[in-house]
Amino acid sequence: RKEVEQDPGPFNVPEGATVAFNCTYSNSASQSFFWYRQDCRKEPKLLMSVYSSGNEDGRFTAQLNRASQYISLLIRDSKLSDSATYLCVVIISGNTGKLIFGQGTTLQVKP
Amino acid sequence: GAGVSQSPSNKVTEKGKDVELRCDPISGHTALYWYRQSLGQGLEFLIYFQGNSAPDKSGLPSDRFSAERTGGSVSTLTIQRTQQEDSAVYLCASTSGSPLHFGNGTRLTVT
Numbered sequence: 418r419k420e421v422e423q424d425p426g427p428f429n430v431p432e433g434a435t436v437a438f439n440c441t442y443s444n445s446a447s448q449s450f451f452w453y454r455q456d457c458r459k460e461p462k463l464l465m466s467v468y469s470s471g472n473e474d475g476r477f478t479a480q481l482n483r484a485s486q487y488i489s490l491l492i493r494d495s496k497l498s499d500s501a502t503y504l505c506v507v508i509i510s511g512n513t514g515k516l517i518f519g520q521g522t523t524l525q526v527k528p
Numbered sequence: 529g530a531g532v533s534q535s536p537s538n539k540v541t542e543k544g545k546d547v548e549l550r551c552d553p554i555s556g557h558t559a560l561y562w563y564r565q566s567l568g569q570g571l572e573f574l575i576y577f578q579g580n581s582a583p584d585k586s587g588l589p590s591d592r593f594s595a596e597r598t599g600g601s602v603s604t605l606t607i608q609r610t611q612q613e614d615s616a617v618y619l620c621a622s623t624s625g626s627p628l629h630f631g632n633g634t635r636l637t638v639t
Contacts, residue, residue, distance in 0.1 A: 423570075451626070460619060461571070463627030504570065515584050516561065516628060520570030 418443050421507050423519040431527050434495045438522045440505030441487045449508040450481055450488045454501045455521065461504055464490075495526045530554070532631035534620050540637045541610055549605040549634045553622030560603050561628065562595055566616045574618075577603065610638045 423440045430436045442450075450467035465472065467479040467488050478491040492499055505519035533552040541547050553560050562574040573587035577597045588594070592610075597603040607614055615638045621628040 449626075453628075460630035460632055461628075462630070466626060514559065514578055515573055515576040515587075517573060518563070518571035 419519075420444055420509075420517050421505055421519040423505050423522045425520055425522060427523040427525050429525045429527060430495055432495055432497060434526075435491065435493045436495055436524060437489055437491045438503055438505075438524075439487050439489050440519050440522075441485075442505075442507050443486070444507075444509050445486065447486075447507045447509050450479075451506040451516075452477075452479055452488075452490050453504040453506055453518070455504055456501050461518075464503070492524075495524075497526050497528060500524055500526045532620055532622050532629050534618075534631035534634050536634060537632060538635045538637075540639060543612060543638055544609055546606065546608045547610055547636065549607075549618050549620075549636070551603045551605070551620030551622075551631060553601065553603070553620070554629055555601075557622035557624045557629070558600070559623045560597055561621045561623075562603070562605050563619045563621065564616045565619060565633075571619065574605070607636075610636075612638045614638050 421442050452464040453461040454464045455461040465474050465479050467481050469481055471480040476493045480489045502521040502523045504521045507517045535550045558579045560577045563571040565571050575595045576584040592608045595605045617633040617635050619630055619633045621630045
């Protein structure tokens with residue numbers, strides 16, 4: 418089983434839609450969580466960190482469910498520019514500190 | 529420069545040849561990562577350097593792969609006797625906490 422798993426999609430949604438992605442992690446010692454965004458043929462960039470209490474940044478909301486071992490990303494009022502691959506990232510406690518990436522979920526926002 | 533610099537940006541090599549990929553991290557960043565990304569796939573962790581600690585090499589796929597980081601700065605990833613399955617984009621990233629800053633990657637093609 419992969420340490421970090423995501424539905425690869427693609428998720429095809431119309432502009433203005435609300436879309437949510439989940440990411441599951443297998444190691445209960447996972448301590449830090451992030452969402453990165455990767456545009457086609459570009460390097461990944463940090464979208465937002467995920468805090469235990471959940472956090473919001475504009476149209477984006479990230480949540481953590483430790484009991485079920487998943488994190489989620491909610492995008493409201495989707496824009497064409499949101500089209501990208503969204504990567505879930507985990508750091509495992511007691512580990513050297515390496516970041517484990519999920520394979521990513523592809524979002525296509527259509528006009 | 530202000531960002532993570534990788535060279536070369538593209539490398540085409542014949543099967544069986546050795547290649548060296550270079551990463552120049554952001555000045556002052558103590559942690560340096562190498563990832564590999566095949567077409568349409570997620571990021572595969574290769575190796576992680578943190579300060580003067582022994583590197584975490586747990587992601588290196590075979591003994592043909594090695595990496596070093598000299599003086600806590602520049603890193604070189606070496607692939608010996610390249611195989612066609614080594615073809616991918618090799619991404620380097622550095623950080624002193626969060627977020628990871630990625631370079632533009634080296635696109636390696638083994639013919």
